[in-house]
Amino acid sequence: MVKKIIIVGSPNVGKSVIFNYFTGRYVTVSNYPGTTVEVSRGKGKIDGQEYEIIDTPGMYSLIPITEEERVARSILFNEAPEVVLHVIDAKNLERMLPLTLQLIEANLPVILVLNIMDEAERLGIKFDIEQLEKELGIPVIPTVSITGQGMALLRQIIKKGFTKSRVNFIYDDFIETSIKKIENFLKKEYLISKRAISLLLLQEDTEIFQIVREKEGNILEIEKIVRNVKENYSRSINYTISLRRHQIATQICSRVLKEQGKAKTTLLEKISRITMNPWTGIPILLAVLYFGLYKFVGEFGAGTIVDFIETDIFENNINPFVTEIFSRVIPWKVIQELFVGEYGVITLGIRYAIAIILPIVSTFFLVFAVIEDTGYLPRLAMLIDRVFKKIGLSGRAVIPMVLGLGCDTMATIVTRTLPTKRERIMATILLALAVPCSAQLGVIFALFENNPKALFVWLSVISMVFLFTGFLAKRILPGEQPIFFIEVPPLRLPKISNVLIKTYTRMTWYFKEVFPLFILASVLIWFGQLTGIFELVIKLLSYPVKLLDLPEKTAVAYLFGFFRRDYGAAGLYDINKAGLLSGNQLVVAVVTMTLFLPCIAQFLINIKERGWKVGVSISVFIFFFAFIIGFFLNMLLNILGVKL
């Protein structure tokens, strides 16, 4: 069996960087807690020996709070690792040591990786590494993983091997005797130490209780001991034990920190505070949206680059060229249509994917990567929590929402970082309904290029729908109010290489996801045209479209919208370019299209993450809701006599 190295630690300490280093692969690295929501596995070689490297989502303690922490723990407990790398943020040694203590207690082969040493040094913190190794009985390696500092030493230690710690951390007498008693009742073999299991049982961990019950059969005696301990403490045992571990951590720190360091108010810290002060933070947010999203993605990506690729490359060169070739080589009109017709695979499918979607999405991901790596998102979460509470979400949900402006499918996966099921469902609904993805946004910005008033109306309507739906969902969905807490990491200057690699990785993911869909859509429409199904669906769709006072041809765009909303928006783009839409019609059409069904990929992820019932109901609701809003918007504009 291949030997395993498991990487664990609190969120945002650089676990993924170390994973990437050992495997030569790339998993997303950012500057906010909760970037990694899935376990990544990769292979890496250390001195000829092959290892399986496992990267886990951040965990604070061995008692899990979130689903990801549960997953991380079960990997630790069940996969018999050769090495466990506990990665911590060196400047927060004291806070993060308790997990090290727990890992040592569990008799796991731990190496403590003191990461982000550069920031600790900048604060003037000095460590006595040897003393720390002695206190814990395990190897301690100081590193700066993003520059690779200390990584060679880490390799060496893994290669050479090391012994597990024999240090015991002592709790109060009553808990100690109870641990001994429980240990005596644990007769079977476990992959982790019986002491750790006893402690988890005392902390009333239901999952561990389940496992022990299955193995041992009768555990009445153990339950009795736990109950007895519980009655003897006024605070929960979990709290008492955690408090003791923190005490031990504090004591260890007092012996190994040669200098405590002093927080200096740096320039970045000053900027950080400015972003969180509402008076300055909101203008900054607006500026980020305006320059990052509107100017860079909208005008540059969706304008300049799209024009160039679409007009100069496709319309003037590729399209005439391939049409010419196909009409010469293939004599059958039907087959010609499939490739180079009005909805042809090349002239429409590939053109949309490469000329319109690709530049928009890549510019968005570039901006987003920069924003992520600075650490701006947790600050935004802090700023916006109060507003989000009104719609039943906590500030934390701002991270998937902003990512949704890039790709709703990715964002739906990221909703896993939200602590409760209720919040995850609400975020999924809002993403599916009222958060347009970058591909769609780009096209929309292009559609409104010469009509800022229409853009403003569109923006207001979508924002209102967003808030109103959240407000309603908060009332309707049962469950507790969310609580908000987030670690605010230091602002950091983004590393260009990481920004580029991340953008590239996301682009590849995205392209694999959408490219086949665009081609499939072209083929299906071609097939539909052949058989007459196309005409039929258009006819059906033309009814709601007429209700919205839109020209019949827009029904085609909504048909595209079934595949992807941006595809639909691109359809509107063509219709608008032909001058078929008035200002009012444009706004109504675009609002409806923005709210329209999530793309096929997002629909599938909704089902995967939330179950088919929730997934399907969300889509059905959205389909009708989109047209209803469009209908009323049109009516309202008519009544008010607005001409956009």
Added chain:
Amino acid sequence: MLSDKAEEILETLWISSEEKKIQEVTLEKLGIKEDDTYLKELLENNLINLTGQSIINLTPQGKKEGQDIVRRHRLAERLLVDVLDVKDELINETACKFEHLLQKGIDDYICTLLGHPKVCPHGNPIPQGKCCEGKIPHLRIISPLSRLSPGEKGKIAYIHSTDQRKLQKMMAMGVLPGKEITLLQSFPSFLFQIGNSQFAVDESIADEIFVRISEKE
């Protein structure tokens, strides 16, 4: 004014009947004889009723008096632990003596000083007084994080949370008694620093972290 011993009987009686919900408290259970002078004192002040089979219960007036005594006892415990840093084993004993010294009015003053705590160090609820409704901070030694002003710092005295999930999150953040904490900002969310990390939390969490204020930056 009641004697110390009589006050203690009232206190035990109130806890048995109001918190533990024991229906029938007998003299035997309290370890009191029928000819006890303190019992007479309580009867004369119309604070308790004695029915057949030596079952005693509180009169409405006795209930109020009992509640006040419990409040004083638990406030005294808080004062000893939070401000004077008395060791655990000594708390109860000292608090028993202390409570009799805290006369009416003074308890409200101490309550305010301690930031209107909701539970005693053992986790039992402290009955609320009139002062808790007003919530005007006068002289504060202990205050919930949510009522500090930005820039103020101190040591965490205790955490009062009934929600296990929340408590666990706070432990994960390293929010634990004895840790140094500085409030950096209080709007739109509460931003604080512990060690070398900053956290943003909402009011529901900031309300539950009680801080012994040390200085203003």
